[in-house]
Amino acid sequence: MGYQFDWSLVLTGEYRDWLLDGFVLTLKISALAGVCALALGTLVAVMRLSRVKPLEWLSLAFTEFFRNTPLLVQIFFWYFGSEAFLPKAVNVWLYKQDFEFAAGTIALTVYSSAFIAEELRSGVFSIPKNQLEASRATGLNFLQAYRYVILPQAFRIVIPPLISQLLNLLKNSSLVMTIGVMELTYQARQVESFTFHGFEAFTVATLLYLAVSLSVSFAITMYNKHFLHQLRY
Amino acid sequence: MAFIEINGLHKWFGSFHVLRGITNQVEQGEVLVICGPSGSGKSTLIRCVNRLEEYQKGTIFFDGRDIHDPGMDVNSLRAEIGIVFQQFNLYPHLSVLKNVTLAPTKVRGVPRAEAEEMGLALLERVGIHDQAHKYPAELSGGQQQRVAIARALAMKPKCMLFDEPTSALDPEMINEVLNVMKDLARDGMTMLCVTHEMGFAREVADRVIFMDAGEVLEEAPPLEFFTNPTHERTKLFLKEIL
Amino acid sequence: MRWDIVYNNLDYLLWGSFPNGPLGGIAASIMLAVLGIFGAFWLGLGFGLMRLSNSRILRAVAMVYVEVIRGTPLLMLIFWFYFLGPVVFNYNLPEFQSALMAFVVFTGAFVAEIVRAGVNALPGGQMEAARGAGLTRFQAMRYVILPQALRNMIPSFVNQFVSLTKDTSLAYIIGVNELTKAATQINNREVVAPAEIFLAIAVLYFLICWVLTAFSRRMERHLARYQARGR
Numbered sequence: 001m002g003y004q005f006d007w008s009l010v011l012t013g014e015y016r017d018w019l020l021d022g023f024v025l026t027l028k029i030s031a032l033a034g035v036c037a038l039a040l041g042t043l044v045a046v047m048r049l050s051r052v053k054p055l056e057w058l059s060l061a062f063t064e065f066f067r068n069t070p071l072l073v074q075i076f077f078w079y080f081g082s083e084a085f086l087p088k089a090v091n092v093w094l095y096k097q098d099f100e101f102a103a104g105t106i107a108l109t110v111y112s113s114a115f116i117a118e119e120l121r122s123g124v125f126s127i128p129k130n131q132l133e134a135s136r137a138t139g140l141n142f143l144q145a146y147r148y149v150i151l152p153q154a155f156r157i158v159i160p161p162l163i164s165q166l167l168n169l170l171k172n173s174s175l176v177m178t179i180g181v182m183e184l185t186y187q188a189r190q191v192e193s194f195t196f197h198g199f200e201a202f203t204v205a206t207l208l209y210l211a212v213s214l215s216v217s218f219a220i221t222m223y224n225k226h227f228l229h230q231l232r233y
Numbered sequence: 234m235a236f237i238e239i240n241g242l243h244k245w246f247g248s249f250h251v252l253r254g255i256t257n258q259v260e261q262g263e264v265l266v267i268c269g270p271s272g273s274g275k276s277t278l279i280r281c282v283n284r285l286e287e288y289q290k291g292t293i294f295f296d297g298r299d300i301h302d303p304g305m306d307v308n309s310l311r312a313e314i315g316i317v318f319q320q321f322n323l324y325p326h327l328s329v330l331k332n333v334t335l336a337p338t339k340v341r342g343v344p345r346a347e348a349e350e351m352g353l354a355l356l357e358r359v360g361i362h363d364q365a366h367k368y369p370a371e372l373s374g375g376q377q378q379r380v381a382i383a384r385a386l387a388m389k390p391k392c393m394l395f396d397e398p399t400s401a402l403d404p405e406m407i408n409e410v411l412n413v414m415k416d417l418a419r420d421g422m423t424m425l426c427v428t429h430e431m432g433f434a435r436e437v438a439d440r441v442i443f444m445d446a447g448e449v450l451e452e453a454p455p456l457e458f459f460t461n462p463t464h465e466r467t468k469l470f471l472k473e474i475l
Numbered sequence: 476m477r478w479d480i481v482y483n484n485l486d487y488l489l490w491g492s493f494p495n496g497p498l499g500g501i502a503a504s505i506m507l508a509v510l511g512i513f514g515a516f517w518l519g520l521g522f523g524l525m526r527l528s529n530s531r532i533l534r535a536v537a538m539v540y541v542e543v544i545r546g547t548p549l550l551m552l553i554f555w556f557y558f559l560g561p562v563v564f565n566y567n568l569p570e571f572q573s574a575l576m577a578f579v580v581f582t583g584a585f586v587a588e589i590v591r592a593g594v595n596a597l598p599g600g601q602m603e604a605a606r607g608a609g610l611t612r613f614q615a616m617r618y619v620i621l622p623q624a625l626r627n628m629i630p631s632f633v634n635q636f637v638s639l640t641k642d643t644s645l646a647y648i649i650g651v652n653e654l655t656k657a658a659t660q661i662n663n664r665e666v667v668a669p670a671e672i673f674l675a676i677a678v679l680y681f682l683i684c685w686v687l688t689a690f691s692r693r694m695e696r697h698l699a700r701y702q703a704r705g706r
């Protein structure tokens with residue numbers, strides 16, 4: 001093995017700061033895209049459940065298309081291609097902002113929202129039909145039945161898969177390095193190419209990703225153990 | 234006019250003719266037992282009464298009002314008619330007491346404290362007030378079904394529908410549910426019960442009807458129904474279940 | 476819109492410069508995905524069975540593999556195999572093989588979970604019935620449990636294959652000649668039609684993935700009818 005480990009290189013000084021900055025940006029872009037994706041995903045799911053045919057089709061086309069094409073291609077599409085189809089004013093505004101960050105956020109939002117919409121839809125679908133019937137039979141109207149009986153159950157079922165979708169988003173955010181967003185993976189690459197000590201840099205980056213993923217999936221397991229057993233029909 | 238009047242009721246599921254001209258009157262305080270082979274349309278018939286199913290021809294009057302009248306608020310109709318299903322259908326995410334108080338507080342606007350007091354009284358009446366704060370999954374089938382009855386009673390319905398309330402239960406739990414139903418009948422509740430519990434029918438029913446292929450074939454007071462059925466089909470059916 | 480640019484480069488998008496040069500385009504993407512799922516199946520089956528074994532050590536090893544890989548971004552893994560493996564362990568692998576290894580190891584973790592869930596989803600009576608008939612645990616697994624479980628898992632495998640097909644686009648980042656790289660090459664050369672080019676390859680990916688997804692849904696409905704039920 002001709003490789004000399006030098007951990008102090010990435011655990012102190014400038015290179016450590018690069019990695020930490022990257023980690024913060026990873027969390028930032030994931031959080032921002034996560035919030036937007038939850039909102040957009042809910043909208044798409046509601047359209048799908050609306051019983052209004054054109055809205056249903058639109059929602060179906062949206063989820064099918066964005067789930068079945070690679071995120072990386074979508075990122076390039078928004079980054080290189082946005083000029084062609086976004087209104088000029090929006091593009092001008094976007095360029096004045098941090099354009100890489102904006103394109104990355106849009107791509108992550110749209111991609112994740114398609115998955116989130118599917119989780120929400122199947123969560124609502126998994127509530128047995130007779131729950132709606134039983135609540136309507138006691139005189140609750142449609143909205144009340146959803147508000148007090150269907151959605152509270154759907155919500156409990158859907159929380160764990162939604163959180164794992166947000167975790168996927170966090171991991172997927174590594175792809176925006178390709179358009180120059182300086183998040184964790186980008187910075188690890190940077191350190192690698194400046195110092196040739198990629199092993200250390202990538203170890204730190206991997207451990208940071210793992211720390212978040214593992215603690216969240218542990219929390220999901222606990223949640224499933226303690227809260228989900230109630231929902232037996 | 235009778236309390237519940239069903240006149241020439243027809244229903245189709247697509248091209249399948251499920252109810253073929255049902256006519257019947259139920260007086261206030263009367264207990265009607267409906268029996269018949271699987272698929273004969275018993276559930277469909279009683280579900281039409283609170284409009285869980287829509288029908289295409291005929292009329293149903295409840296307490297003097299046409300339930301299909303455009304001016305009729307379906308939610309307030311359902312609030313006046315309780316229904317108990319074969320598969321209890323309790324809300325798994327709510328405690329037993331909350332299951333009972335949900336509709337009174339949300340539909341009738343009953344204050345919570347009052348609703349809970351009434352809920353506990355009802356749970357006492359069906360014999361499970363000590364389980365009020367448990368969740369449905371923690372109860373036995375018989376207990377769950379009694380909660381379902383309490384939940385329906387909480388709306389102070391003028392009439393109760395039962396759709397095979399005991400057929401999903403283990404034998405040793407059937408009686409605890411039937412006893413609650415018998416008490417209800419003695420207190421003067423108007424009841425339409427789809428059930429094959431013939432002991433129950435004999436004891437509390439005022440009339441028994443036998444349905445087959447969407448039609449009422451036989452209709453008689455219980456004693457006559459069991460001892461002296463006129464139709465071949467009824468005889469065969471009785472032989473099988475007795 | 477300049478769809479003519481897409482049209483003129485269509486052959487390059489489909490199979491690269493093959494047969495005069497290396498295979499590329501979507502043909503290479505599919506090849507990566509097929510080889511990847513094949514490797515991942517066996518790796519995942521192994522680790523999935525380890526998770527179900529009676530040995531606590533095997534279970535722990537499999538669990539660490541699954542959790543660590545699923546908690547790490549695929550791109551990280553690709554970098555590990557491409558940049559770091561060679562430096563640290565002194566070997567040399569071309570881009571295509573590095574990417575393929577990353578795909579196998581990554582997808583294998585998901586397959587292991589599918590296998591575990593699929594076996595656990597079978598009614599417990601199946602194992603009991605087989606053991607009751609005198610089969611050993613291994614035989615019961617081999618002849619009774621796995622044949623049923625694997626069949627039920629086909630839709631999940633297809634879904635995993637769809638994910639992998641999309642994931643092969645990441646191989647572009649280390650320079651593998653596949654569809655996404657072909658698109659960026661054309662884009663760099665032609666400059667004026669990025670939206671058209673990336674939309675076109677999105678549609679290509681979409682067609683493959685969507686057909687497979689539709690297939691797996693039908694399969695799921697079909698399988699639902701022939702499952703052993705009960706506890």
Ligand SMILES: Nc1ncnc2c1ncn2[C@@H]1O[C@H](COP(=O)(O)OP(=O)(O)OP(=O)(O)O)[C@@H](O)[C@H]1O
Pocket residue numbers: 246249251269270271272273274275276277278
């Ligand atoms: N939603 C529906 N769509 C189509 N057909 C239906 C529907 N609900 C019931 N049916 C059919 O209508 C017929 C009558 O059903 P119903 O449930 O009223 O029978 P039942 O007498 O209650 O039988 P069981 O004793 O099995 O409960 C059956 O053949 C059933 O298959």
Ligand SMILES: [Mg+2]
Pocket residue numbers: 275276277396397
């Ligand atoms: Mg029925």
